[in-house]
Amino acid sequence: MEIPITRVQLSNGLLVLLKEIHTSPIISHWIWYRVGSRDEATGKTGISHWTEHMQFKGTPLFPAGKLDKAISRLGGVWNAFTFLDWTTYYETLPADSISLALRLEADRMGNSAFVEDEVSSERTVIISERQGSENEPLFRLGEEVQAAAFRVHPYHHEIVGDMADLRTIQQEDLYQHYRTFYTPGNAVLAVAGDFGTTSMLEEIRQLYEMLPAGNYVPRLSRQEPPQEGERQVTVEGPGETTYIQFAYRAPTANHPDFLPYTVLDSLLTGPSSLNLFGGGISNKTSRLYKALVEKELAVSVAGGLQATIDPFLYCITATIHPQKQAQQTVQAVDQEILRLQEDQPNPEELVRAVKQARALFAYGSESISNQAFWLGFSEMFDTYAWFESYLDRLAQVTPEDVHRVAQVYLRPQKRVLGIYQPTGNKPERQDE
Amino acid sequence: MSEPVHTLPGPDDITRTTLKNGITVLVRSNDNSPSVFINGFLPVGSLFDSDTKLGLADFTASALMRGTTHRDFQQIYNDLESIGASLGFGGGTHSTSFSGKALSEDLDLLLQLVSEALRVPLFPSEHIERLRAIHLTGLAIRAQDTEEMASLTLDKIIYKDHPYSRPDDGYPETISEITQMEIAAFHKKHYGPRNMVIVVVGAVDPQQVIEKIDGYLGDWNNPLQPDPPDLPKLHHLEKTIIKKCTISGKSQSDIVIGVPGPERRAQDFLAAAIGNNILGQFGLFGRIGEVVREKAGLAYYAYSSLNGGVGPGPWSVSAGVDPENIARIVELIENEIKRITREMVSKNELEDSQANFIGRLPLSLESNAGVAGALINLERFDLGLDYYQRYPDLIRAITQEDILLAVNNYIDPNRLGIAVAGP
Numbered sequence: 001m002e003i004p005i006t007r008v009q010l011s012n013g014l015l016v017l018l019k020e021i022h023t024s025p026i027i028s029h030w031i032w033y034r035v036g037s038r039d040e041a042t043g044k045t046g047i048s049h050w051t052e053h054m055q056f057k058g059t060p061l062f063p064a065g066k067l068d069k070a071i072s073r074l075g076g077v078w079n080a081f082t083f084l085d086w087t088t089y090y091e092t093l094p095a096d097s098i099s100l101a102l103r104l105e106a107d108r109m110g111n112s113a114f115v116e117d118e119v120s121s122e123r124t125v126i127i128s129e130r131q132g133s134e135n136e137p138l139f140r141l142g143e144e145v146q147a148a149a150f151r152v153h154p155y156h157h158e159i160v161g162d163m164a165d166l167r168t169i170q171q172e173d174l175y176q177h178y179r180t181f182y183t184p185g186n187a188v189l190a191v192a193g194d195f196g197t198t199s200m201l202e203e204i205r206q207l208y209e210m211l212p213a214g215n216y217v218p219r220l221s222r223q224e225p226p227q228e229g230e231r232q233v234t235v236e237g238p239g240e241t242t243y244i245q246f247a248y249r250a251p252t253a254n255h256p257d258f259l260p261y262t263v264l265d266s267l268l269t270g271p272s273s274l275n276l277f278g279g280g281i282s283n284k285t286s287r288l289y290k291a292l293v294e295k296e297l298a299v300s301v302a303g304g305l306q307a308t309i310d311p312f313l314y315c316i317t318a319t320i321h322p323q324k325q326a327q328q329t330v331q332a333v334d335q336e337i338l339r340l341q342e343d344q345p346n347p348e349e350l351v352r353a354v355k356q357a358r359a360l361f362a363y364g365s366e367s368i369s370n371q372a373f374w375l376g377f378s379e380m381f382d383t384y385a386w387f388e389s390y391l392d393r394l395a396q397v398t399p400e401d402v403h404r405v406a407q408v409y410l411r412p413q414k415r416v417l418g419i420y421q422p423t424g425n426k427p428e429r430q431d432e
Numbered sequence: 433m434s435e436p437v438h439t440l441p442g443p444d445d446i447t448r449t450t451l452k453n454g455i456t457v458l459v460r461s462n463d464n465s466p467s468v469f470i471n472g473f474l475p476v477g478s479l480f481d482s483d484t485k486l487g488l489a490d491f492t493a494s495a496l497m498r499g500t501t502h503r504d505f506q507q508i509y510n511d512l513e514s515i516g517a518s519l520g521f522g523g524g525t526h527s528t529s530f531s532g533k534a535l536s537e538d539l540d541l542l543l544q545l546v547s548e549a550l551r552v553p554l555f556p557s558e559h560i561e562r563l564r565a566i567h568l569t570g571l572a573i574r575a576q577d578t579e580e581m582a583s584l585t586l587d588k589i590i591y592k593d594h595p596y597s598r599p600d601d602g603y604p605e606t607i608s609e610i611t612q613m614e615i616a617a618f619h620k621k622h623y624g625p626r627n628m629v630i631v632v633v634g635a636v637d638p639q640q641v642i643e644k645i646d647g648y649l650g651d652w653n654n655p656l657q658p659d660p661p662d663l664p665k666l667h668h669l670e671k672t673i674i675k676k677c678t679i680s681g682k683s684q685s686d687i688v689i690g691v692p693g694p695e696r697r698a699q700d701f702l703a704a705a706i707g708n709n710i711l712g713q714f715g716l717f718g719r720i721g722e723v724v725r726e727k728a729g730l731a732y733y734a735y736s737s738l739n740g741g742v743g744p745g746p747w748s749v750s751a752g753v754d755p756e757n758i759a760r761i762v763e764l765i766e767n768e769i770k771r772i773t774r775e776m777v778s779k780n781e782l783e784d785s786q787a788n789f790i791g792r793l794p795l796s797l798e799s800n801a802g803v804a805g806a807l808i809n810l811e812r813f814d815l816g817l818d819y820y821q822r823y824p825d826l827i828r829a830i831t832q833e834d835i836l837l838a839v840n841n842y843i844d845p846n847r848l849g850i851a852v853a854g855p
Contacts (some may be wrong), residue, residue, distance in 0.1 A: 023464040024798055043605040056716070065726070068715030075791015092795060123728030125756075129732035132752045135578055136685035200688050239576040243568055271516065277799075279533075281518035284509035299566045321565055322572065352514050359516025359535050401553030423681070426824040 003428050006197050012213040013185030016204055017377060017384060019192040019374040021368055021426070028092040028372035029030060029101040030382060031109070034188075035181035036085045037159045038310070039220060046161015047169055049082040052238070055089065056080070057118040059111040062104055064118070075375075076175045077369075082159050086380045099412030105189075105206040109182050124412055129288050130160045132167045134345055137156060137237055137420045138245075138317065143235045143327050145247050145418035148226040149313055153224040160218060163362065171313045183214020190376035231416045236423055242320040243420040244329055248410050250314040253307035253381040258268040259393050260401035261314065261409065262304060263353045267345055267402070268336065269303030271356040275364035276373045282357065288316065291336045296321050297329045313416075314409065340406040344399040354395045440577035440793065441803060445540040446810075447638035450819060451650050454626035458807045459638035462800055468539050468634030469741055469800035470546070471531035471808055475660050476502065476622040477524045477601040485610055487602020489622075490523030492615050496549040497521065498559035502547065505559060511541060519545055525600055526660065526742045528623075533801070536635040542642065546630070547648035550623060560612045567607050570619050574601075579752065581677045581685040586748060588693055589673050589849035594666055596743065624657030625649060631807045632801040669847040677853040685755045685854025689765055690748025693845050696740040696813045703830050703838035704747070705738055709785040710777050710835070712736025712749055718750055719768050728755050728764065742812070747842055750775065755854050762850060770845040776832040782806075790824045 006018040036048050058064030076093035078101075089102035131141040140379045143158045150156030160166075189208070191200060227249070251257045265272065270283020283289050283302070292298040298318040305314050316333065320326050365372045378387040439445070447459045478489045486766035497519070499505045512519060530549075532542045574580050583659075584599055588841055591597035599606075632641045669691075694701045717735040721796030724734035731751045749765050772811030797803050797820075810819055 026798060065715070065722075069784060072715050072785040073791065075788055075793065075795060077792070094791060094794065120724070124729040125725055125732055128684065128730070128752065128754060131684035131754060132732055137576070161744060198713070219785060231625060238679065240572040241576075270513070280802075281513060281533075282509060282520070283513070285506065285513045290506075295561070296562060296565065299569045319569060322569055325564070355514065356516035361535060362465055362535055366465045366467065366801075368798060 007357065007384065008201065009204065010184065010209050012206050012209060012211055013234055015188045015379060016198055017188065017190045017379065018197050019361065019371060019375055020195060020197055021192055021371060023097045023196050024368060025194050026092060026368050027095045027098040027191060027195055028090060028369040029105070030090040030372050031105045031269045032086055032088045032190065032376040032396055034186050034217070034380065035061050035087055035163070036083050036084070037157060038084050038154045039135040039155055040161070043158045044169060044177075045165045046126070046159070047165075048087055049159050049161060050122065050169065051174055051177050052082045052089075053088050053126060054114055054118065054178070055108055055112055057115065057122070057288065058113055059106050059107050060113070061252075062113065067104065072170065074345050076279065080203050083161065084155055084306070084312065086375065090369065090372070098193075102203055102207055103305045106211070109184070109187065109210060111244060112178060114171060114175045116171050118259065119174060120341060121413065122374050123166065125327040127163070128158070130166060131165060131299045133160060137239060137241070137243055137412055137422075138233070140235050141243055141245055141418050142418040145245050145416050146235045146313070146416070148231045148416045149247050150224055151312060152222045154220050154222065155310065155312060157225075166251050179213075181217060183217070184208060184211050186217050188374050188376045188379045189394060190203075190379075192372035192375060193376065199417055200339065209311040220422060227414050230412050233416065233418045234421055235418065236421045240322070242326050242420055244317040244318050244320065244326050247313040247418070248303055249418040250312050251410065252309060252311055254386065257405050257408070258307075259304070260397045260405045263350060263394065263397045264340065264405050265305055265314065266353040267304050267340070267349055269301055271353065271360060272304050272409065273357070273360040273364060274307055274377070275360065275370055277364065277367040277370040279363060280360065283392040287336050292318055292329055295333055297324050297370060306378075309381050330417065337410045338404065340376060340403070342411065345405040347399055350397060350399060350402070354391070357394055358391060440823075441797065441806060443564040443820045447457075447642065447808065448731050449642055450802075450848075451625070451646055452491035453650060453653055455628045455630060455645070455649055456630070456677070456809060456811055456834065457642050457645050458631045459636065460633045460803055460807065461638060461643045462803065463635045463638060465800065465825075466535055466635055466798060467533060468536040468542070468632060468636055469531070469664040470542055470630065470632045470803045471804045472546075472627045472628065473529040473812070474527050474623060477526045478530050478596055478598065479525060479661050480603075480618070480622055483598070484606060485614065486606040487567070487599055487600070488529065488610055488614060488618050489758065490562065491607065491610055492618050493523035493528045494567070495555050495563055495615055496553045497559060499543070499554045499556045500548040500564065500779050501552040501554060505556070508523060508545060512545065515540060515541065523600055525777070531801075531804075539636060539641070543644055543648050551652055552620070553619060555566065555611050555612055555616050560615065564607060567601065568604055569602050570609065573603065576679060578679055578682055578684060578686040578794045578853040580687040581679060582750070582851045585675050585677045585851035585853060586690050586746065586849050587689045589675055590669065590690060590746065594664060595786060596692075596745070609615075610854070614826065616662050621656050622658065624654030625652045629808065629811045631804045631811075633804040633807065649778060667743060667851065672846060672848045672850060674852070676848040677851070678855070679853055680855055682855045684752050685758055685852055686750065687761060687765070688748050689752045689769070689849045690746045690763065690849055691847070692744040693738050693747030693842050694698070694740055694838070695742065695744055700834065700838035700841060701740055702743065702826060703834040705740065705840065706782065706785045706789065706827070706830055707772060707777065707835040707839045708736050708738040709774050709788065714781075714788060716783050719772070722767060723768060724751055724761055724766050724779070730761055732760075734765075741776075758852055766845065766848070769843060769848070773839050773843050773845055776836050779832065782830070782832055782835065786827050786830065789827045790792045793820065793823065816853045832849055
């Protein structure tokens with residue numbers, strides 16, 4: 001049973017989506033900005049993520065430190081995420097306290113302080129965040145694979161940004177970025193939970209409608225040229241474990257091939273959902289688990305598509321068995337992909353993928369935060385109708401569709417193959 | 433039309449019963465989503481492991497679903513994954529836990545598989561070897577994880593000669609030595625229904641669930657099932673001890689500073705938990721976050737945590753830092769630890785944290801998994817079915833003096849464990 005939603009655009013361009021859910025006395029409130037690492041020029045990588053951090057440093061009305069305490073006192077949770085295409089902020093609160101989130105987000109859409117001292121202390125915090133990521137072999141590998149896949153398009157750098165830019169971006173750069181992209185015309189407000197639509201919409205109008213729409217939002221437009229031939233990258237680093245990552249080209253989320261590709265991923269590496277809350281399930285009957293883990297070439301395998309505005313990547317990542325070589329896994333993956341390219345999948349496999357997707361939807365629907373997430377997230381690359389029709393469209397995918405998508409997208413000439421080669425050191429303990 | 437669930441779980445909507453063989457079942461209905469979540473535990477964990485076979489309990493738990501007398505490995509996962517369901521077992525120090533989810537129409541399959549995995553697992557040799565490689569890879573990855581290695585190093589310092597000094601998943605040398613026969617023998621001796629708990633939350637009828645569980649597990653018995661061993665007495669540190677685990681090639685170091693904390697059943701647990709919230713959680717990481725992240729800008733994460741399990745789990749402060757700043761951050765954290773042991777927290781701080789504890793309860797109970805976790809805690813720590821309804825009053829009754837006393841019951845700033853892992 002689908003709950004109807006309200007979708008309204010205010011006079012200043014702010015798109016508002018509301019969904020009443022009265023199962024729990026909770027409201028989840030999300031504001032989405034159409035800005036992410038795709039909007040960052042060389043020299044300014046990481047600026048969207050850093051701007052997101054600065055949004056927690058306060059406004060004259062809500063000074064730094066008071067925001068955290070106010071939300072925590074109510075027992076609420078709040079956080080923010082920066083992605084390739086968007087930045088989002090959310091608060092999930094007891095229903096009778098949601099005004100705080102509404103007032104806070106309306107205020108920090110235009111009144112954040114970006115004080116020089118705060119920029120300095122956040123610089124070292126973000127450098128520390130990046131250093132923590134660099135401790136992870138899969139971050140190091142993923143960063144190099146992504147850079148190899150995108151020579152021209154700004155999807156080529158990690159969201160956290162390059163260290164060179166994290167050391168040189170200045171307060172005025174951050175403030176300019178904020179003023180450019182944080183406007184009602186570039187934002188989507190999504191609220192789900194225990195409220196009445198009429199009064200919620202009225203409160204939103206009072207807070208937001210007086211804000212100016214904002215100027216034209218400039219976009220980087222650097223299309224990635226076609227890839228001609230396989231690209232390979234090797235990353236060496238500490239440890240004893242080898243990882244490999246295959247990055248194939250993927251279409252945009254609103255492309256007709258996206259759902260057949262989703263089914264293909266489900267067959268190859270197991271079902272995954274785009275839910276932010278709700279979790280997934282195991283993948284032990286997927287084709288690649290059987291070919292890699294059961295054959296003792298790898299100890300784990302995972303895959304996933306991202307819903308993006310421009311064509312991004314479909315990545316398959318495997319952790320190699322301690323007694324095997326990466327090349328054996330590459331051959332086994334190639335064989336499985338060849339099988340999908342030569343023979344159509346069994347229709348029963350598709351029926352199974354749809355049932356799995358239905359279950360993952362049910363798990364995601366337990367969380368009001370997750371439902372509010374989908375209201376706004378789907379608008380970043382399409383509209384909420386994309387989400388509402390998802391299961392029906394998935395059920396229409398045919399074996400021929402999956403077969404064709406495998407042939408078009410999973411060609412070795414169009415992929416990046418990355419290998420994390422461990423240098424083999426073991427930790428040692430010493431007393432001080 | 434779905435019904436609102438505006439009340440906290442309590443005796444009026446939790447159905448609890450104990451089967452004849454000692455399994456306790458708790459069920460709560462939630463018809464707002466067509467799904468069901470189950471979890472539970474058995475009192476068998478790494479406390480039963482010898483030093484030379486450390487990791488045996490965890491290895492056994494991970495092998496339960498590798499084939500049973502009814503279904504082989506592929507069949508088990510084909511049955512589960514075909515319907516979008518999941519089920520998994522994992523070993524801990526005191527217990528072996530399981531959790532799973534499915535559409536509520538598929539609850540029977542989950543219960544059948546729980547029963548088969550617990551009662552008639554086969555531990556096929558080829559799967560044991562496959563799992564061994566997975567475990568050894570996991571341990572190799574752990575050895576490179578600065579956060580995990582700092583925690584393990586802390587456990588070595590503060591739990592000297594105590595089982596809590598040992599990692600539940602063992603070491604490469606112990607995992608390499610465990611045989612299929614030892615796994616099968618461990619299962620045969622230690623797995624049984626006595627003191628097992630199973631919780632079911634979702635779009636289900638409680639009485640029907642209890643009948644189903646009785647049908648699948650009610651006739652299970654194991655006369656060999658031993659009582660869990662008693663925990664030995666802790667030897668408290670006589671002075672602060674610092675140890676470093678060097679992992680070269682890393683960009684960031686992790687610091688963990690801690691002591692053995694309160695048991696969950698301790699009278700002063702909630703006072704200690706509020707103290708911990710003030711020290712390193714409230715807002716963005718409490719006092720620790722304020723000095724290390726907000727003022728000094730020295731770390732992305734810097735927070736405290738209090739485990740509060742069956743025994744005296746660690747109470748610790750953690751931070752991920754640039755290796756050049758370790759000494760400075762240790763000093764900042766030690767200063768905050770000293771402060772909270774010497775001065776009463778302010779009235780405002782106490783009220784903030786009390787409001788936070790009371791206010792966040794409904795959010796933690798939003799999903800079936802959240803409610804199931806809460807019900808497990810009721811049973812595991814004998815809190816009583818009305819605990820969540822009494823909880824606001826319990827929290828409001830805590831005073832500034834209670835917190836100072838509780839903090840000083842566990843933390844002596846001159847006898848801390850300090851562990852660092854990194855380049």
